[in-house]
Amino acid sequence: MDQISNLIINIKNAGLARKDSTSVPYSKLKHSIADVLKSEGYIKDAEERSEKGKKVLKIDLLVENRVSRVKGVQRISKPSKRVYKKSTEMRAVKNGYGSLIVSTSAGVMTGKKAKAAKLGGEALFAIW
Numbered sequence: 001m002d003q004i005s006n007l008i009i010n011i012k013n014a015g016l017a018r019k020d021s022t023s024v025p026y027s028k029l030k031h032s033i034a035d036v037l038k039s040e041g042y043i044k045d046a047e048e049r050s051e052k053g054k055k056v057l058k059i060d061l062l063v064e065n066r067v068s069r070v071k072g073v074q075r076i077s078k079p080s081k082r083v084y085k086k087s088t089e090m091r092a093v094k095n096g097y098g099s100l101i102v103s104t105s106a107g108v109m110t111g112k113k114a115k116a117a118k119l120g121g122e123a124l125f126a127i128w
Contacts, residue, residue, distance in 0.1 A: 003027060007034075008073040008125055011043065015061050015068025026055035032108040033101060033124070034059055040099050040110060042069050042127060076100075076123040085111075086120040098128030 007030050014022035024030060026048055034046030034057060044060040062069045077083040085102070090111040093100050100111030104121035114121060 002075070002079055003030065004033070004124055005075050005078075008075065008127065011037075011059060011061070012068075012070050012073050014059075015063070015070045018063070018066050018068070019061065020063060021058060021060045023049075023051070023056045023058050026057045029103075029108070030057050036101060036108050036110060037127070042099075070127060072128055074126045076125055083123050084120065085123045087115045087118045089120075090115045090123075093126045094128040098126055100126050 003025075007024050010022050010024050031046065031048065034043060037043045038046060042062060044062045046057055046059045049056050049058050090100060090102070092098075093111070101124045102109060102111055102114045102119075102121045103124055104114050104117075104119040106117065106119055108124070109117075109119075111123075
């Protein structure tokens, strides 16, 4: 199964179910994605924990008035079809209300930061 899709759908579904937190199996890529989502204000915190001898990433959701900040997600690059974008091809998501998450040579970052740094990369997903 696609691990990034599992992460973003898990965050979206936990928010729609009005949960305060969720856990997913740990990986460095997921942790870096969670750090970007934290800096953009979609989640409150993400930390590595050990549960029953397995590493998990515990994500605390940002909830305002029992409503999650994450309204929707869209996976762009999939294992079956990778999508790469140049810095000039990156556009705003939902007229600026969302964020494009990109994996570049300098790490995982938003589309705005990648465009400002003139870096292209794999467009992972869009979140709003």
